[in-house]
Amino acid sequence: MKISIVCLNLSWQAGGVRLIYSFARALKKFGHIVVIYAPEVNDAAYPDLREGLDIRVVPAPVPIAWQYTSESLVSRIREKLARGRTLAAVGRKIAEAMDDDFDIVNLHDFSYRIAFLYKKKNPKSKIIWTMNDPPYMYLPKERVLYDIASRVFNWYKDVAERRFFRFIDGVVVLMNRNKVWAEERGMKAKIVWSGIDFNQFYAPPKRIEKKGAYVILGVGALNKYRRFEDIVDAVKILRERRQNVSSVIVCKNIWKEDAYRDALLAYARKRGVSEYMHFRFDGASDNDLMKLYASSDFFVLPIHLPPPRDGFGWQLVPFEAIAAGTPVIASRKIDITEALTDGETGCFVDPCSPDQIADKIEMLIRDPGLYFKIATEGQKFVRENMSWEKYAGNVVSLPDESHKKP
Incomplete structure (x- = not known):
């Protein structure tokens, strides 16, 4: 099969990046064609794992601000909105750049919106979302106004983002908590433990x-x-x-x-x-x-x-x-x-x-x-x-098991 992996952040040397490269290598061992799309790549992170992988960089229109820097509530809200616009824009650019003949598109974390865009391009493709953690989640804040704003923001996201979830054929999660989260939003989810070398x-x-x-x-x-x-x-x-x-x-x-x-x-x-x-x-x-x-x-x-x-x-x-x-x-x-x-x-x-x-x-x-x-x-x-081969096999088999909840 021809499989695409999309991640909006390959700039750090962290577990999520190691997972993507290791997963891609395991897929190639099975004979699949694998293409990775990302807006940025850290050339110093895991060079041995990255060697020989087809990684196509589609730059974001402006750098993605993964870290918030403002202390004031108004400025923090502006930062959140700006990051959301940047992620949406780079998602559109990646969807446009992707080949139109992928059998499986594996979207990681914040890239889930690309499901809607790529389904228009190739309705026959199967979309698998690897959700290591929910893309939005309420956490209590020490300051009252921040806490209220966080509650409102997460309520809004939960309403607004569901329109994208219906284009996802299956969700790969690491634990039961996230499986429940996905199923409550109408998606079929499967627990697949990540591998290690x-x-x-x-x-x-x-x-x-x-x-x-x-x-x-x-x-x-x-x-x-x-x-x-x-x-x-x-x-x-x-x-x-x-x-x-x-x-x-x-x-x-x-x-x-x-x-x-x-x-x-x-x-x-x-x-x-x-x-x-x-x-x-x-x-x-x-x-x-x-x-x-x-x-x-x-x-x-x-x-x-x-x-x-x-x-x-x-x-x-x-x-x-x-x-x-x-x-x-x-x-x-x-x-x-x-x-x-x-x-x-x-x-x-x-x-x-x-x-x-x-x-x-x-x-x-x-x-x-x-x-x-x-x-x-x-x-x-x-x-x-816990092997990457077992992880890869479980992930690519998910579309055959996945049927949307009514």
Whole structure:
């Protein structure tokens, strides 16, 4: 088949970009013709994965402002409206530039509006929307006017965008929460876990009984919802219990979260553990990240969005860590817990609970057998269930399974 993949942001070195390139390579292994369309591409991001892919850049009329810079409500509304106009304009340009003979068009995240445009061009094509998270979602704001505006905006989007959803033949989601969201809006959705390159990240499960010092790893783009301060507190608690722990946190500042960066450094100093905390605000290369997975003893993922979201979406990095033989300790409200099992393939804690993180780490230090069991079973689960070939096969089969709800 001839398959198109459309993404409006290939400019970052992040999990979503890795997913698209890995997915495209898996499709090519099956013999499909694959063309990727995007308004911008980061040439420094995943060059090995990008090599040999047909990527066609269709520039946006003006640069897409993914980050809001204004503090005032009126200016923020203007920024939102301007970004919406830019996304609509680049969507039209991409739809015009696309070949008219694709069997499947796979739209990622904010590019879902292209479904309507491409269906006019090729009514026989099947449109699959990969929705890693809903394109709009109410989150509570501290300031009352901001909160009211957010509620109104999300209500408006939910009414206005439904006219585009009826042109989508199927939605690929990573977790049940998003499946429900899509089905409530009349779309057929299927949960498909993303893959990882298991062999790339593989390292034998560790034996922890002979170690006297332990490294806690955290990875994720820098923002306050990552709750890296929970790792800082866990290090503080564990050192007070005479456990020789330190932490490496890879937190690339792609969102220009300078205020949170400074606050995080100040918090580590305030807690008296700054010498045991190593922050990498410039991120890490793939090779460095693989070395960190393999050399760390625990991978901690405390990320959390407050209610009504009350959790966080899917993440690739914990499964990469598991493939490297490193046990994962994660907030039980994160959507990866739909795949993992507490005490068997990972360890769960309540959100915003650094004391529980410390307790889980100390439990595994004191029970090397359990540590090895979780590392081994987690790795087995990832090996058997999470490959890019399996992901690609499940995605392209979706149109045959998809029938719109009445």
